[in-house]
Ligand SMILES: Nc1nc2c(c(=O)[nH]1)N[C@H]1C(S)=C(S)[C@@H](COP(=O)(O)OP(=O)(O)OC[C@H]3O[C@@H](n4cnc5c(=O)[nH]c(N)nc54)[C@H](O)[C@@H]3O)O[C@H]1N2
Ligand SMILES: Nc1nc2c(c(=O)[nH]1)N[C@H]1C(S)=C(S)[C@@H](COP(=O)(O)OP(=O)(O)OC[C@H]3O[C@@H](n4cnc5c(=O)[nH]c(N)nc54)[C@H](O)[C@@H]3O)O[C@H]1N2
Ligand code: SF4
């Protein structure tokens with residue numbers, strides 16, 4: 001079995017004999033365009049994994065770690081938040097995908113950044129390197145400080161670093177002048193203590209990556225269904241009659257979702273893909289865990305592709321609702337689940353009245369999808385009894401994201417497709433513990449009920465006024481309202497929208513601090529003083545004075561599991577995120593602060609006891625997290641009970657916004673390639689899309705290219721216009737692609753220079769990184 005998997009049979013997968021020299025990879029070199037890979041996963045994904053392991057790690061270290069990846073007693077995959085199967089179903093050999101393995105290889109690599117590196121390179125020199133190069137230099141090994149006006153980082157002890165942060169924070173005339181960002185890799189234990197420290201310090205300024213990610217899902221789902229998380233578990237997927245995947249690229253961003261989709265197909269279920277791109281992962285699939293299936297026909301995953309315009313989803317969903325309503329009225333009222341609607345929902349009459357005021361023709365045009373395709377989808381929906389709707393950034397990163405998500409809920413509710421097996425909502429989360437971080441209180445607007453319990457458990461009065469989210473944080477830095485930026489992981493400089501403004505904001509700070517594993521742009525775009533605090537990664541042993549410790553995480557399906565690394569840390573000087581928070585809290589809050597920071601650093605069970613005291617659903621946390629596979633948190637919508645004001649699920653009226661018809665010739669989205677994790681650029685190839693050797697590309701429809709007189713490889717200038725302000729991106733090469741006409745795609749984070757800070761949802765402030773109105777000009781060679 002192991003042999004046939006051949007992950008590590010080096011000769012079989014044609015691994016280059018010399019390590020690729022990252023400096024020779026000039027990101028400006030010409031793009032190679034190949035036919036898009038029609039089949040996701042399969043042997044080429046194995047080859048890609050093997051290559052990352054070969055390049056990044058000592059092969060033995062890489063392999064050893066992979067055997068622990070996603071195992072009940074191993075560590076949780078640090079890449080995405082896709083759930084693991086139940087403990088008894090976990091494959092003992094390979095319960096992971098290509099991209100999970102790449103993330104592990106990236107963290108467990110053998111390269112180290114020693115203090116001599118920072119002696120060698122000044123900030124100015126480092127700033128000229130590519131983002132790929134920066135992370136490729138290896139793991140950070142010791143705390144570093146950049147003093148005011150200094151040109152180089154220099155080593156600093158942990159005590160001095162904590163004292164420096166304490167000094168700056170305590171000098172602020174108001175705690176709201178500090179911002180405490182979190183990226184979604186932070187464990188439950190570290191996140192809980194972090195928000196507790198921040199609130200004891202006196203602010204709710206806890207922006208996080210979720211503000212730029214699924215914020216809109218949380219908001220729209222809480223309002224309508226009483227819980228801001230997915231209602232389905234992994235076991236539901238193969239049971240569904242029909243699954244819609246809207247605005248998500250699972251083949252790249254949640255690859256093991258394809259295994260579940262394959263099971264659904266084998267059970268006779270259907271899949272509809274709603275996307276401006278024909279994403280390879282949803283077209284055909286070979287299961288990398290079943291090598292015996294690599295020959296012969298791959299599984300064709302999708303049954304129907306609705307190729308929408310960017311942000312055409314809301315009109316599409318409305319058109320579908322109208323068609324369903326019509327079918328219900330024409331038939332014997334058996335398309336809608338009327339019993340469910342009557343007993344469990346509110347707002348039906350208003351919704352039907354609203355649908356009556358909309359014009360089907362206009363909706364179809366606004367969606368960009370041909371009518372016959374929409375009718376085909378409506379028929380599948382009409383006959384389906386168990387429907388799951390999955391979505392990700394193609395839905396959430398829009399100004400009207402909440403409206404679209406509420407419309408998704410409308411469809412599920414009229415079909416009675418919630419609170420039963422094989423049916424429900426599936427907002428697919430991004431970062432491996434982004435959902436857990438929220439559950440732990442990483443949010444600028446936690447409700448009073450949480451703050452009351454937190455205050456009681458730690459004997460203090462948490463601040464009640466809301467803090468700022470990610471976009472608000474940039475604005476606060478720009479206006480001078482915030483003077484200190486603290487990043488618990490992540491790469492805010494590149495992840496946040498409007499790159500020029502984010503850079504300016506960070507540079508205006510008195511102090512910027514980054515808790516990180518690898519060097520990134522946020523260490524180089526810094527405040528007057530800057531600190532790098534290097535931490536342990538998921539794959540590494542975390543040994544306190546009391547012995548080995550473990551942490552826990554929550555996946556997309558709301559299951560909490562333990563995670564314990566097994567490798568020797570990349571450096572003896574690394575601290576765990578928990579130890580960093582506790583050390584900092586003591587330094588900032590003073591020796592008289594009654595919280596037992598020291599006790600909790602030594603014994604993480606004590607943190608979990610506190611979590612249990614504060615957060616409902618964590619009863620007997622220490623016992624249940626130790627059960628292989630962990631435990632599910634309570635989920636009303638899953639059980640068919642809706643914790644809304646009237647205990648009913650809400651059908652809602654979601655008007656179409658006026659800006660769906662763009663003012664510019666093109667709308668542009670910023671998306672991920674197959675060779676990155678957010679701002680971490682593993683390489684310059686996007687294998688499934690057939691784009692190689694460059695990320696500086698614009699995907700464009702061949703007919704649009706012809707109309708604009710441009711050829712493949714031409715360099716163009718993109719100008720985004722938002723509220724009269726112009727932003728430009730120059731020199732990107734055109735790649736012909738089967739994208740919806742009038743739509744363009746560039747990669748994130750490069751595309752962030754075009755996303756205006758104000759281009760965001762009015763409800764949840766999520767940046768509209770998938771709807772940027774742009775002009776395109778061909779540049780002279
Ligand atoms: N390997 C890898 N895995 C990851 C990540 C990574 O960077 N690399 N990132 C993680 C994170 S934090 C997240 S949030 C997730 C992101 O996972 P995804 O949401 O899949 O990521 P994106 O690349 O942003 O892709 C969005 C998809 O939506 C489509 N789309 C864009 N605009 C629209 C629209 O208006 N309507 C519709 N219907 N579709 C649209 C795009 O064509 C694309 O297929 O992945 C997580 N997993
Ligand atoms: N234009 C545009 N902008 C976007 C998006 C988009 O689609 N388009 N997507 C948005 C989304 S969905 C997200 S989630 C954000 C992501 O934003 P972030 O979460 O801020 O960014 P990442 O790239 O995931 O962070 C990478 C860094 O995290 C650090 N790191 C890695 N592992 C660990 C760890 O275990 N502990 C700690 N402390 N640090 C670690 C490393 O130093 C690495 O350089 O970006 C958002 N921005
Ligand atoms: S699907 Fe996501 S969580 Fe699972 S192994 Fe792949 S990257 Fe990791």
Ligand SMILES: [Mo]
Nearest residue numbers: 209213430431
């Ligand atoms: Mo995300």
